[in-house]
Amino acid sequence: MKKYEIAVIPGDGIGKEVVPVSLKVLETVAEVHGGLKFEFQSFPWSSEYYIEHGKMMPEDGLKTLKNFESIFLGAIGNPALVPDHISLWGLLIKIRREFEQSINIRPAKYFKGLKSPLVNPNDFDLIVVRENSEGEYSEVGGRIHKGEDELAIQNAVFTKKGTERAMRYAFELAKKRRGHVTSATKSNGIFHSMPFWDEVFNVVKKEYQDVQTASYHIDALAAFFVTRPQIFDVIVASNLFGDILTDIGGAIMGSIGIAPAANINLNGKYPSMFEPVHGSAPDIVGKGIANPIGQIWTAKMMLDHFGEEELGKKLLDVIEDVTNDGIKTPDIGGTSSTEEVGDEICRRLKKAVSV
Amino acid sequence: MKKYEIAVIPGDGIGKEVVPVSLKVLETVAEVHGGLKFEFQSFPWSSEYYIEHGKMMPEDGLKTLKNFESIFLGAIGNPALVPDHISLWGLLIKIRREFEQSINIRPAKYFKGLKSPLVNPNDFDLIVVRENSEGEYSEVGGRIHKGEDELAIQNAVFTKKGTERAMRYAFELAKKRRGHVTSATKSNGIFHSMPFWDEVFNVVKKEYQDVQTASYHIDALAAFFVTRPQIFDVIVASNLFGDILTDIGGAIMGSIGIAPAANINLNGKYPSMFEPVHGSAPDIVGKGIANPIGQIWTAKMMLDHFGEEELGKKLLDVIEDVTNDGIKTPDIGGTSSTEEVGDEICRRLKKAVSV
Numbered sequence: 001m002k003k004y005e006i007a008v009i010p011g012d013g014i015g016k017e018v019v020p021v022s023l024k025v026l027e028t029v030a031e032v033h034g035g036l037k038f039e040f041q042s043f044p045w046s047s048e049y050y051i052e053h054g055k056m057m058p059e060d061g062l063k064t065l066k067n068f069e070s071i072f073l074g075a076i077g078n079p080a081l082v083p084d085h086i087s088l089w090g091l092l093i094k095i096r097r098e099f100e101q102s103i104n105i106r107p108a109k110y111f112k113g114l115k116s117p118l119v120n121p122n123d124f125d126l127i128v129v130r131e132n133s134e135g136e137y138s139e140v141g142g143r144i145h146k147g148e149d150e151l152a153i154q155n156a157v158f159t160k161k162g163t164e165r166a167m168r169y170a171f172e173l174a175k176k177r178r179g180h181v182t183s184a185t186k187s188n189g190i191f192h193s194m195p196f197w198d199e200v201f202n203v204v205k206k207e208y209q210d211v212q213t214a215s216y217h218i219d220a221l222a223a224f225f226v227t228r229p230q231i232f233d234v235i236v237a238s239n240l241f242g243d244i245l246t247d248i249g250g251a252i253m254g255s256i257g258i259a260p261a262a263n264i265n266l267n268g269k270y271p272s273m274f275e276p277v278h279g280s281a282p283d284i285v286g287k288g289i290a291n292p293i294g295q296i297w298t299a300k301m302m303l304d305h306f307g308e309e310e311l312g313k314k315l316l317d318v319i320e321d322v323t324n325d326g327i328k329t330p331d332i333g334g335t336s337s338t339e340e341v342g343d344e345i346c347r348r349l350k351k352a353v354s355v
Numbered sequence: 356m357k358k359y360e361i362a363v364i365p366g367d368g369i370g371k372e373v374v375p376v377s378l379k380v381l382e383t384v385a386e387v388h389g390g391l392k393f394e395f396q397s398f399p400w401s402s403e404y405y406i407e408h409g410k411m412m413p414e415d416g417l418k419t420l421k422n423f424e425s426i427f428l429g430a431i432g433n434p435a436l437v438p439d440h441i442s443l444w445g446l447l448i449k450i451r452r453e454f455e456q457s458i459n460i461r462p463a464k465y466f467k468g469l470k471s472p473l474v475n476p477n478d479f480d481l482i483v484v485r486e487n488s489e490g491e492y493s494e495v496g497g498r499i500h501k502g503e504d505e506l507a508i509q510n511a512v513f514t515k516k517g518t519e520r521a522m523r524y525a526f527e528l529a530k531k532r533r534g535h536v537t538s539a540t541k542s543n544g545i546f547h548s549m550p551f552w553d554e555v556f557n558v559v560k561k562e563y564q565d566v567q568t569a570s571y572h573i574d575a576l577a578a579f580f581v582t583r584p585q586i587f588d589v590i591v592a593s594n595l596f597g598d599i600l601t602d603i604g605g606a607i608m609g610s611i612g613i614a615p616a617a618n619i620n621l622n623g624k625y626p627s628m629f630e631p632v633h634g635s636a637p638d639i640v641g642k643g644i645a646n647p648i649g650q651i652w653t654a655k656m657m658l659d660h661f662g663e664e665e666l667g668k669k670l671l672d673v674i675e676d677v678t679n680d681g682i683k684t685p686d687i688g689g690t691s692s693t694e695e696v697g698d699e700i701c702r703r704l705k706k707a708v709s710v
């Protein structure tokens with residue numbers, strides 16, 4: 001029996017609605033697998049927690065989390081309660097950093113049963129490998145002067161180590177997929193960091209002669225996500241560029257509400273964290289209509305991470321079938337509730353695996 | 356008789372094909388106007404010029420350009436000949452900087468006769484005001500250490516003055532349009548510069564009580580360009596964010612090849628520069644099939660800048676009609692040559708104005 005202890009942080013807003021439904025799906029996965037057991041422990045850390053305690057998590061929060069196999073996160077952030085930079089840097093980004101989750105991976109693909117805003121979304125299937133520990137997201141910088149003369153300086157830090165790590169991850173992934181890596185750069189406009197990025201890419205790609213490569217500036221690349229997403233397999237991008245591309249990835253699938261993500265710790269010292277791309281969507285809280293697919297697909301990425309790729313694939317097939325059969329939430333054109341979608345996925349998963 | 360002396364830099368690749376056609380259109384504009392005269396002086400500064408002279412323009416190039424009313428630029432850059440950062444920072448970005456062209460404006464709209472990749476491109480009509488002098492495009496930064504330990508630091512510099520200037524420009528523009536400004540931020544992830552950007556926006560917007568505002572993080576905003584571009588009127592963005600959004604803007608219109616741009620000098624000390632969004636497209640050079648619409652629409656923006664907005668509007672209507680009637684280049688589904696498109700626009704412009 002393989003046993004996984006998982007820290008669950010539902011977080012804010014719809015996180016608290018889609019996480020429970022996804023845990024039910026994970027229970028069902030364990031049930032149909034037979035040799036798998038999940039132990040969930042839930043933590044109430046969120047913007048509401050901040051209001052009460054003046055911090056996003058207890059002092060020893062990281063120490064507590066460290067003992068788990070992985071972290072399953074809903075959504076963090078509710079600007080009406082707590083400013084974003086406090087809630088996010090106090091929990092989400094803090095965990096990414098402190099637990100050296102140096103890679104963020106986010107797939108986007110043509111999804112049956114979803115209305116893509118694109119005329120031709122057919123058969124695109126890509127994955128963005130986002131550098132997740134440095135780059136444009138850096139606390140280095142500050143301000144000087146007051147009044148009219150005030151200015152802010154933001155440093156983006158790109159280390160050889162961090163850059164290579166993301167690129168190697170992308171190449172390894174490409175070898176298991178269609179063997180193509182695209183680098184997202186902007187070396188024609190961003191003077192220091194992006195030529196460095198290109199140099200590292202040109203060195204790393206020599207180690208992978210069997211993988212094809214391309215390199216596009218982020219402006220053109222973002223446009224290609226709209227005009228021909230089919231040309232991409234694996235894309236490697238900086239923290240910011242990966243952030244932007246993956247929201248567009250969600251959009252072209254037909255909803256950001258279904259896009260999944262994984263923050264991967266590579267050195268084995270800390271847990272990895274699984275959280276969907278979407279936010280806490282305070283506007284639809286309490287209506288029971290939050291789309292659980294992003295969170296459930298994120299659970300699938302956690303299964304992959306545990307080496308349960310076969311079952312993961314089955315789960316994704318089931319999600320797609322359920323969507324295609326119209327059992328879906330209003331945001332993607334259905335009339336089902338969050339729970340109904342989750343329950344149907346559990347039901348079909350049992351059927352699919354027992355066959 | 357109003358006389359404008361215009362410096363023409365066809366530049367690289369298809370720049371040399373679309374610029375002459377656009378000059379013919381401008382000649383026609385002058386002809387039908389009656390009281391308008393353009394004097395064009397052409398400069399061969401380009402990547403080829405660099406190969407011959409070791410620089411992108413002569414030492415006194417800027418001094419020469421300074422005397423003109425405006426600069427009409429084709430495209431710069433041909434990585435096969437000269438690395439991008441040399442060609443672009445030696446000419447395009449150099450002129451933007453040295454001539455204090457602090458604002459870059461780029462419209463995108465539903466365009467008759469073009470196949471948008473979007474299922475629903477109907478009636479979107481937006482304009483991006485891009486800060487064009489600082490931000491992420493900064494020569495401040497560098498590298499330290501060698502080998503495994505090497506790292507690059509890139510500084511993004513946001514001054515109160517530069518940020519306010521772009522925002523005020525956006526608000527003034529919105530007052531002449533539909534009265535709505537959207538700020539492109541990323542203050543949840545970019546720690547120093549973007550909260551500063553938000554603060555400045557929140558102050559400036561108070562000066563424009565009659566203008567509605569919204570603020571989105573760049574990831575969500577880029578996705579909205581795909582899912583609902585109709586919600587936007589004027590968008591104000593940093594140098595990098597504006598760059599990314601305007602390529603997506605081109606994409607959703609149906610082709611980056613038609614997107615126009617203007618680099619505006621606001622203090623009257625230097626000429627403004629007009630250049631389309633697309634690049635030099637070396638792959639289609641010499642075939643006579645380059646799409647001239649981006650460059651011609653850019654000429655229209657120059658007319659607007661000269662205060663000839665009525666004629667500018669007529670020109671854009673003609674461009675759209677010609678496109679809608681199928682007289683268009685292969686990249687947008689036609690069979691016409693660069694010249695044929697230009698000639699037809701001239702012919703119809705004469706007819707439209709004589710009526």
Ligand SMILES: CC(C)[C@H](C(=O)O)[C@@H](O)C(=O)O
Nearest residue numbers: 188189219432443448598632
């Ligand atoms: C060529 C490049 C430096 C330039 C930019 O990023 O500004 C281009 O993409 C543009 O948008 O004009």
Ligand SMILES: CC(C)[C@H](C(=O)O)[C@@H](O)C(=O)O
Nearest residue numbers: 077088093243277543544574
């Ligand atoms: C909330 C925000 C800080 C975060 C990011 O930019 O990383 C989010 O957009 C994401 O993509 O996970």
